[in-house]
Amino acid sequence: GAGVSQSPSNKVTEKGKDVELRCDPISGHTALYWYRQRLGQGLEFLIYFQGNSAPDKSGLPSDRFSAERTGESVSTLTIQRTQQEDSAVYLCASSLTSGSDEQFFGPGTRLTVL
Amino acid sequence: GEDVEQSLFLSVREGDSSVINCTYTDSSSTYLYWYKQEPGAGLQLLTYIFSNMDMKQDQRLTVLLNKKDKHLSLRIADTQTGDSAIYFCAESPLFSGGYNKLIFGAGTRLAVHP
Numbered sequence: 001g002a003g004v005s006q007s008p009s010n011k012v013t014e015k016g017k018d019v020e021l022r023c024d025p026i027s028g029h030t031a032l033y034w035y036r037q038r039l040g041q042g043l044e045f046l047i048y049f050q051g052n053s054a055p056d057k058s059g060l061p062s063d064r065f066s067a068e069r070t071g072e073s074v075s076t077l078t079i080q081r082t083q084q085e086d087s088a089v090y091l092c093a094s095s096l097t098s099g100s101d102e103q104f105f106g107p108g109t110r111l112t113v114l
Numbered sequence: 115g116e117d118v119e120q121s122l123f124l125s126v127r128e129g130d131s132s133v134i135n136c137t138y139t140d141s142s143s144t145y146l147y148w149y150k151q152e153p154g155a156g157l158q159l160l161t162y163i164f165s166n167m168d169m170k171q172d173q174r175l176t177v178l179l180n181k182k183d184k185h186l187s188l189r190i191a192d193t194q195t196g197d198s199a200i201y202f203c204a205e206s207p208l209f210s211g212g213y214n215k216l217i218f219g220a221g222t223r224l225a226v227h228p
Contacts, residue, residue, distance in 0.1 A: 004156070031214070042118070042202060042218035043157075056215065067117075091156060095214065103214065105156035 002026070004106035006092050012112045013082055021077045021109045025094030032075050033103060034059075034067060037089045044092075049075060050098050082113045118219035121201050125225045132190040134222045136203030139184060143205040146179060147216065148188045151200045160188070160201075190224075198226045 005024045013019050025032050030051055035043040045059040049069045060066070064082075069075040079086055089110050093103040117139045118164065126132045144165050149157040150155045156227070163170045170177045177187040190197055200221040206214050 033215075035216075035218075040122075040220070042220040043204075043216070045215055045217070048215060093157075098214065101214070102159050102162075103216065105158070107154070107156045 004092055004094055004104050006090075006106040006109050008109060009107065010110045010112075012114065013086060014114050016081055018078065018080045018084055019111065021079075021090050021091030021111070023077070023094075023106060024075065025075070025092070026104055027073075029094035029096055029104075030072060031095045031098040031103075032069060033095075034075070034077050034094045035091045035093065036061075039088070039090060042044070043091060045079070045110045046104070048098075077110075081109075084113050087111055087113045117134075118199075118205055118217055120219040120222045121219065123223050123225070125227065128192050128193060128195060128226055128228050130193055132188075132193045132197070132224055132226075134188045134190075134201050134203075134224065136186040136188075136219055137184055138203070138217075139207045140205055140217070141184065143207050145206045146186050147178075147202075147204040147206070148175075148177065148186075148206070149202040149204060149218075151202065151221070157202065160204040162172075164211065184214055193224075194225050195228075198224055200224070201213050 034046040034051040048056040064080045067077045089108040091108045093105045095101040095103045147162040152181045174191045178187045203219040204216040
């Protein structure tokens with residue numbers, strides 16, 4: 001079946017604009033994770049969804065970042081008033097459950113803030 | 115605190131063995147993972163090891179875990195050019211709620227040359 005998909009694959013925006021990044025997890029996966037990967041660095045955890053609720057938002061860097069998930073499927077990560085330091089690849093992953101199941105990663109959205 | 119460290123770069127000759135090292139800090143981690151990231155692609159789970167194991171072998175891959183020193187290594191036998199990628203070590207500390215929040219290292223870039 002299809003893997004995790006993300007859109008857009010690339011996004012270039014101007015400082016101060018809002019952006020929305022989309023993640024379509026594997027069908028039937030209840031757990032969904034967002035990570036950020038800055039250039040030359042590892043992945044930083046942002047937020048975790050179990051179903052449509054987000055028990056852990058501890059990784060969101062500021063109140064400009066928010067995320068939602070609807071229908072236990074699609075998730076959207078929104079960054080308001082983007083800053084240059086938001087430039088990174090944003091990766092989404094899903095797993096069948098929230099336990100130790102393997103996380104399957106999407107290809108990511110590369111965000112560049114000018 | 116949570117910190118996973120890896121060397122940033124490794125260069126090997128085709129046919130030789132590659133050894134990528136990682137140190138982690140959280141002794142509560144139940145699983146330790148190796149992910150592979152090829153250019154423009156998402157992360158792919160290569161292998162993982164449960165914390166009560168010392169070694170795991172999977173075809174050309176051997177994972178060694180020294181829990182006392184919190185040291186993890188990935189050995190790739192007979193390294194091929196297709197193994198060129200960034201390799202991420204990740205730990206999964208125990209959190210209340212029992213979900214699989216991954217803490218990643220910065221990644222080791224493996225370059226395989228003829």
